[in-house]
Amino acid sequence: MAAQLESVERCLEKHLPDPELREVKRILYGNEPRKLELASAAVKSASQHGFELQGYGFEAATEQLRQPRKVRVGLIQNRIPLPTETAVKEQVSALHKRIAEMVEVAAMCGVNIVCFQEAWTMPFAFCTREKLPWTEFAESAKDGPTTRFCQELARKHNMVVVSPILERDELHGETLWNTAVIISNSGTVLGKSRKNHIPRVGDFNESTYYMEGNTGHRVFQTAFGRIAVNICYGRHHPLNWLLYSLNGAEIIFNPSATTGELSECMWPVEARNAAIANHCFTCAINRVGTEYFKNEFTSGDGKEAHHEFGYFYGSSYVAAPDGRQTPGLSRIQDGLLVTELDVNLCRQVSDKWNFKMTGRYEMYAEELAKAVQQDFCPNIISE
Numbered sequence: 513m514a515a516q517l518e519s520v521e522r523c524l525e526k527h528l529p530d531p532e533l534r535e536v537k538r539i540l541y542g543n544e545p546r547k548l549e550l551a552s553a554a555v556k557s558a559s560q561h562g563f564e565l566q567g568y569g570f571e572a573a574t575e576q577l578r579q580p581r582k583v584r585v586g587l588i589q590n591r592i593p594l595p596t597e598t599a600v601k602e603q604v605s606a607l608h609k610r611i612a613e614m615v616e617v618a619a620m621c622g623v624n625i626v627c628f629q630e631a632w633t634m635p636f637a638f639c640t641r642e643k644l645p646w647t648e649f650a651e652s653a654k655d656g657p658t659t660r661f662c663q664e665l666a667r668k669h670n671m672v673v674v675s676p677i678l679e680r681d682e683l684h685g686e687t688l689w690n691t692a693v694i695i696s697n698s699g700t701v702l703g704k705s706r707k708n709h710i711p712r713v714g715d716f717n718e719s720t721y722y723m724e725g726n727t728g729h730r731v732f733q734t735a736f737g738r739i740a741v742n743i744c745y746g747r748h749h750p751l752n753w754l755l756y757s758l759n760g761a762e763i764i765f766n767p768s769a770t771t772g773e774l775s776e777c778m779w780p781v782e783a784r785n786a787a788i789a790n791h792c793f794t795c796a797i798n799r800v801g802t803e804y805f806k807n808e809f810t811s812g813d814g815k816e817a818h819h820e821f822g823y824f825y826g827s828s829y830v831a832a833p834d835g836r837q838t839p840g841l842s843r844i845q846d847g848l849l850v851t852e853l854d855v856n857l858c859r860q861v862s863d864k865w866n867f868k869m870t871g872r873y874e875m876y877a878e879e880l881a882k883a884v885q886q887d888f889c890p891n892i893i894s895e
């Protein structure tokens with residue numbers, strides 16, 4: 513049943529009369545961002561290729577000394593096109609083909625920076641705890657087939673590409689990592705950012721495959737703004753967002769893979785709260801659909817063994833520093849969300865709310881430094 517609901521917003525639109533609908537949306541999401549006029553060729557192509565296309569714009573106030581700094585970001589969510597038992601190479605090429613179609617439409621919509629979902633070149637097979645064939649999806653971040661494919665996309669469309677993959681690091685004992693590769697619009701690999709926090713919840717058995725990332729909280733200066741990537745489970749950690757923001761990120765992408773029962777009520781809150789708390793834009797992306805695995809696995813909870821992870825509910829969205837957010841993409845369909853951001857809004861909201869100024873970072877740093885010591889004594893006063 514839950515998988516059938518297309519989206520919360522569409523449900524509200526269907527059932528609420530107009531004046532109430534506007535008020536409910538304002539209370540839940542803030543004043544709705546402007547709808548973007550997207551090229552009719554893009555709308556047609558999206559419909560021909562069977563994916564949803566939505567476009568929104570967040571404006572900032574006009575300033576005297578700074579020009580508006582408008583950037584279009586594209587968030588892509590998708591199902592895996594082939595069954596998980598198909599040969600590895602075929603699955604990867606089918607995903608490359610699907611993403612190329614969707615990026616083509618993003619280009620028609622003037623997208624400057626595109627980001628794909630977590631581990632986009634593969635099924636989210638980490639629930640199985642099996643090594644083969646899943647580790648065969650791992651590739652070099654520097655010059656693996658997927659990075660080369662993304663470099664072509666970047667050059668062709670003059671677009672920054674954020675490509676979250678399963679990385680095999682040949683320089684360091686062929687180790688595996690959950691990594692986002694950032695490719696500049698020139699086609700150069702700008703660098704990579706690894707997932708800092710590995711989940712140990714439900715069927716997310718990712719620690720069987722890779723360790724916590726060691727690239728810290730890098731921020732990438734692109735032609736279109738300073739960006740960072742907080743991969744999936746990192747969105748539950750406010751300090752993780754904070755550190756990207758302290759390093760100057762204006763837009764933080766959160767490529768994810770997460771399922772309904774586990775996290776759907778947290779999803780609309782976390783990236784949005786991070787945008788508010790850190791005076792930046794956040795872009796949350798989740799995959800879509802159910803992925804079936806041939807061999808059953810258990811969740812260590814005494815329940816029946818099963819073949820499926822649960823339902824990946826899509827619902828990708830962008831949140832702005834003033835607390836507004838776009839409606840989510842569909843829960844059931846592939847989609848491209850195009851959002852125009854005026855990055856000047858980050859400083860404008862910061863000047864209004866002053867969280868960076870009023871944050872007591874020295875005090876937190878001092879107390880955190882004590883809290884991580886072996887001899888830490890919690891500061892509890894009792895009678």
Ligand SMILES: NC(=O)NCCC(=O)O
Nearest residue numbers: 711716744745769770775
């Ligand atoms: N991919 C991943 O880290 N998922 C963990 C579950 C969640 O964070 O919702």
